[in-house]
Amino acid sequence: MKILVCISNVPDTTTKINFTEDQKSFVTAGVQYIINPYDEIALTKALELTEKQGGTVTVINVGDVTTEPTIRKALAIGATDAIRVNGTPRDAYYVAKQVAHVAKDQNYDLILTGRESIDYNGSQVAAMVAEMLDLPSVSIVKSLTIENGIATLEREIEGGKEILNCPTPLIVSATEGMAEPRIPNMRGIMSARTKPLVVVEPLPVPQLQEYVKYDKPAARSHVKLVPSDDVKKLVDLLHTEAKSF
Amino acid sequence: MSVLVYAENAGGKFKKSTYEVLSFGYAIAEKIGGSLTVLSIGDVNADELAKLSKYGASKVLNVTNEKLKSFVNMAYAAVISEASIAEDSKVVIMSASFTGKGLAPRVAVKLDAGLVDGAISLPDITNGFTVRKGAFSGKAFADVTLTSDRKVITLMPNSYQVNEHQKDSNIVDFNPTVRDLDFKAMVKEIVRAADKVSLPDAEIVVSGGRGLKGPENWGMIEELANLLGAATACSKPVSDSNWRPHSEHVGQTGIAISPNLYIAIGISGAIQHLAGVSSSKVIVVINKDPEAPFFKAADYGIVGDAFDVVPKLIEAVKEFKAVNA
Ligand SMILES: Cc1cc2nc3c(=O)[nH]c(=O)nc-3n(C[C@H](O)[C@H](O)[C@H](O)COP(=O)(O)OP(=O)(O)OC[C@H]3O[C@@H](n4cnc5c(N)ncnc54)[C@H](O)[C@@H]3O)c2cc1C
Ligand SMILES: Nc1ncnc2c1ncn2[C@@H]1O[C@H](COP(=O)(O)O)[C@@H](O)[C@H]1O
Numbered sequence: 161m162k163i164l165v166c167i168s169n170v171p172d173t174t175t176k177i178n179f180t181e182d183q184k185s186f187v188t189a190g191v192q193y194i195i196n197p198y199d200e201i202a203l204t205k206a207l208e209l210t211e212k213q214g215g216t217v218t219v220i221n222v223g224d225v226t227t228e229p230t231i232r233k234a235l236a237i238g239a240t241d242a243i244r245v246n247g248t249p250r251d252a253y254y255v256a257k258q259v260a261h262v263a264k265d266q267n268y269d270l271i272l273t274g275r276e277s278i279d280y281n282g283s284q285v286a287a288m289v290a291e292m293l294d295l296p297s298v299s300i301v302k303s304l305t306i307e308n309g310i311a312t313l314e315r316e317i318e319g320g321k322e323i324l325n326c327p328t329p330l331i332v333s334a335t336e337g338m339a340e341p342r343i344p345n346m347r348g349i350m351s352a353r354t355k356p357l358v359v360v361e362p363l364p365v366p367q368l369q370e371y372v373k374y375d376k377p378a379a380r381s382h383v384k385l386v387p388s389d390d391v392k393k394l395v396d397l398l399h400t401e402a403k404s405f
Numbered sequence: 406m407s408v409l410v411y412a413e414n415a416g417g418k419f420k421k422s423t424y425e426v427l428s429f430g431y432a433i434a435e436k437i438g439g440s441l442t443v444l445s446i447g448d449v450n451a452d453e454l455a456k457l458s459k460y461g462a463s464k465v466l467n468v469t470n471e472k473l474k475s476f477v478n479m480a481y482a483a484v485i486s487e488a489s490i491a492e493d494s495k496v497v498i499m500s501a502s503f504t505g506k507g508l509a510p511r512v513a514v515k516l517d518a519g520l521v522d523g524a525i526s527l528p529d530i531t532n533g534f535t536v537r538k539g540a541f542s543g544k545a546f547a548d549v550t551l552t553s554d555r556k557v558i559t560l561m562p563n564s565y566q567v568n569e570h571q572k573d574s575n576i577v578d579f580n581p582t583v584r585d586l587d588f589k590a591m592v593k594e595i596v597r598a599a600d601k602v603s604l605p606d607a608e609i610v611v612s613g614g615r616g617l618k619g620p621e622n623w624g625m626i627e628e629l630a631n632l633l634g635a636a637t638a639c640s641k642p643v644s645d646s647n648w649r650p651h652s653e654h655v656g657q658t659g660i661a662i663s664p665n666l667y668i669a670i671g672i673s674g675a676i677q678h679l680a681g682v683s684s685s686k687v688i689v690v691i692n693k694d695p696e697a698p699f700f701k702a703a704d705y706g707i708v709g710d711a712f713d714v715v716p717k718l719i720e721a722v723k724e725f726k727a728v729n730a
Contacts, residue, residue, distance in 0.1 A: 252510070297478060377684065385700075405666070
């Protein structure tokens with residue numbers, strides 16, 4: 161099986177987010193970058209599938225040279241090789257165009273992405289790539305098995321789940337439950353240094369949107385504490401003051 | 406010009422989030438000087454369809470094709486884009502539901518449209534077409550200007566008020582072209598927990614953390630949630646330990662929610678947890694540690710042992726309901 165996994169390079173989850181004074185860009189100074197957590201799940205699933213059935217796992221990232229430590233980490237976790245598209249991932253459409261272009265003639269059986277990137281939270285790349293390649297896709301999938309070229313998937317829906325079948329090739333975005341992320345071991349880290357990482361130049365892509373301004377949520381005013389022996393008061397406050405019910 | 410809303414149904418019924426999208430779409434149509442057209446696909450009866458005109462739909466397109474009875478991502482995307490071209494709708498809107506998230510990107514690509522996923526307020530059209538959404542998993546907001554001619558927006562559940570605008574809409578059949586190639590990812594089975602409130606749509610959420618010690622103690626969380634008509638949620642370590650299903654995990658790497666009321670019990674308030682719940686309108690924290698970081702992000706708090714406070718809270722809510730029934 162030939163699998164492509166899309167990985168995004170995102171600020172560590174503990175990052176306190178700050179923007180420049182003109183509110184136009186995210187301040188990257190001092191920020192640690194990691195593989196997007198959902199992409200780690202996708203990568204682990206890809207490894208599980210190829211360990212059982214044979215095959216290769218290629219990771220792809222659209223980003224400049226600063227994302228290479230993240231790509232190497234994916235190689236250390238176990239990917240076979242990597243592709244970096246040397247462009248600035250300005251939005252999901254741009255990323256999807258690059259991924260679709262790379263994947264076009266490669267006959268991947270499966271392309272996996274994370275459910276969303278934890279920086280721009282678009283949940284867009286998987287279904288966009290699929291549309292560009294005219295392939296089926298299933299988004300926000302918590303369980304995936306593939307047997308004899310037929311995938312069985314469980315997709316999250318409000319208040320339940322949907323179980324689907326789909327022949328490969330297909331594109332899937334992964335959420336929690338699909339696999340438990342792995343921590344790279346010493347052997348993985350050593351071998352990652354010599355695994356192939358191919359850099360390709362990006363396609364020009366028309367711009368359909370622009371991030372014009374960032375803001376942070378207003379801080380909440382001081383917490384109103386209610387004594388633990390007067391819980392009734394909390395219910396009163398929620399009813400009369402907060403109007404929650 | 407019209408705004409096209411895709412009215413998602415669950416088992417033939419429209420949900421509150423669908424009416425939110427209609428209300429949102431109607432407001433946009435008013436803003437840009439157009440009307441609201443609503444598209445329904447699948448098995449929805451006439452009574453249910455008639456409800457759509459209450460929320461501002463001037464026209465309802467109804468697709469009854471047998472093959473499209475149940476949701477097929479690729480095929481539905483084709484129908485929605487075909488309808489938007491037929492209706493000359495430059496703005497297409499749907500819910501940022503699990504289904505909408507997998508559908509909207511396909512529609513956007515078909516239409517060469519810019520897409521904002523998870524909008525949280527009406528577009529600002531004073532200078533272009535700018536839509537606000539959450540970014541950095543709830544730690545920030547981003548304003549995105551769509552510069553494309555056609556635009557696709559998904560609306561975050563619980564972020565736009567349902568408003569009624571009764572119209573005399575006519576319901577017309579819409580017969581889209583269907584392509585066999587689009588029927589590959591097929592639904593085999595849908596499993597719904599009938600007695601549960603769905604977490605992303607819930608107006609009230611009762612959530613438990615590691616402070617509850619073990620899955621056996623969730624009875625009181627569920628009881629409180631039932632009383633309040635709330636959904637249940639949890640912190641990441643709780644679902645990682647399989648005390649609760651992953652689908653209940655909220656936070657930066659779980660579901661992001663924005664209910665009217667979020668009650669956090671025995672949860673410390675780590676940055677990753679806060680990220681996913683900070684857009685809740687009102688936050689109540691119950692924690693035995695007065696120094697728990699969550700108190701800094703809360704509107705109301707009780708410093709106390711959950712095993713003492715929650716049963717009292719259940720009693721107090723019961724009393725309240727008895728009086729206010
Ligand atoms: C990459 C990454 C992503 C993450 N994403 C998420 C995420 O999306 N969501 C998330 O929730 N976490 C996430 N986390 C984990 C997060 O950092 C915290 O570890 C987690 O939120 C803590 O869960 P908790 O508050 O339930 O447990 P703890 O931190 O153990 O806190 C338990 C709390 O309960 C209180 N308590 C104990 N006993 C009682 C009692 N009897 N009565 C009342 N209070 C009591 C304690 O005072 C304490 O404040 C992530 C971490 C990483 C590294
Ligand atoms: N720059 C990127 N390079 C490669 N893959 C990406 C990139 N950005 C996002 N993705 C993939 O697309 C998924 C969804 O991202 P998004 O649509 O931005 O929420 C992520 O989980 C990744 O798998």
